[in-house]
Amino acid sequence: MLLVKALLAWLSILLLAIANGALREAVLIPFLGRSSGLILSGAMLSFAVALVAYALVRFQPGITVSQGLFVGLLWVCLTLAFEFGFGRYVQHKPWAELLEAYTFKDGNIWPVVLLTTLLAPYLAALHRAGSRHA
Numbered sequence: 001m002l003l004v005k006a007l008l009a010w011l012s013i014l015l016l017a018i019a020n021g022a023l024r025e026a027v028l029i030p031f032l033g034r035s036s037g038l039i040l041s042g043a044m045l046s047f048a049v050a051l052v053a054y055a056l057v058r059f060q061p062g063i064t065v066s067q068g069l070f071v072g073l074l075w076v077c078l079t080l081a082f083e084f085g086f087g088r089y090v091q092h093k094p095w096a097e098l099l100e101a102y103t104f105k106d107g108n109i110w111p112v113v114l115l116t117t118l119l120a121p122y123l124a125a126l127h128r129a130g131s132r133h134a
Contacts, residue, residue, distance in 0.1 A: 002060055006071045006121075009056045010078050013117070016048045035107030042109035046116040049075075053120035057128050068125030072118040079117055 020041055029037035056071065057063050063071075083101075087093045101110040 002063065002067060002071070003074075005056060005060050006074055007078075009052050009071075010075050013049055013052050013075065013079075014082065016052070017045055020045045020048065038107040039109055042113050046109075046113050049113065049116050050120045050124075054124045054127075056121060057124040063125050063128070065122060065125045065129055068122040071121035075121070076114055076118045079114065 023044075024037055024041035028041055031037075032040065053068075053071075057068065084098060087098045088095070101108055104111065
């Protein structure tokens with residue numbers, strides 16, 4: 001059941017990421033500039049991922065810290081598969097352009113978002129485990 005809930009949670013992250021990208025391109029970058037728009041967009045998406053992770057842990061009773069780490073790894077793998085698969089085979093972007101998102105160029109903090117995606121379920125489970133013993 002955890003796997004199904006983790007996949008549904010990732011789908012919600014995917015939808016939030018698409019909405020975040022639309023907001024970034026339509027509002028944030030035009031009003032704040034490229035660097036500030038990318039930084040704010042990345043921070044907003046990281047926050048959204050953390051909220052989804054905490055919601056998953058809250059509504060999935062008994063999730064362990066190791067299961068939280070598994071969910072984070074799953075989410076990162078799914079995200080990378082989507083990013084590279086969609087970018088390369090649907091948008092037909094060259095590999096160099098796809099990999100540019102990982103360079104922190106112009107304020108792009110995509111690697112921070114991926115790190116948040118990896119660690120948020122683990123940290124949420126760790127927090128829940130610690131609060132049960134307090």
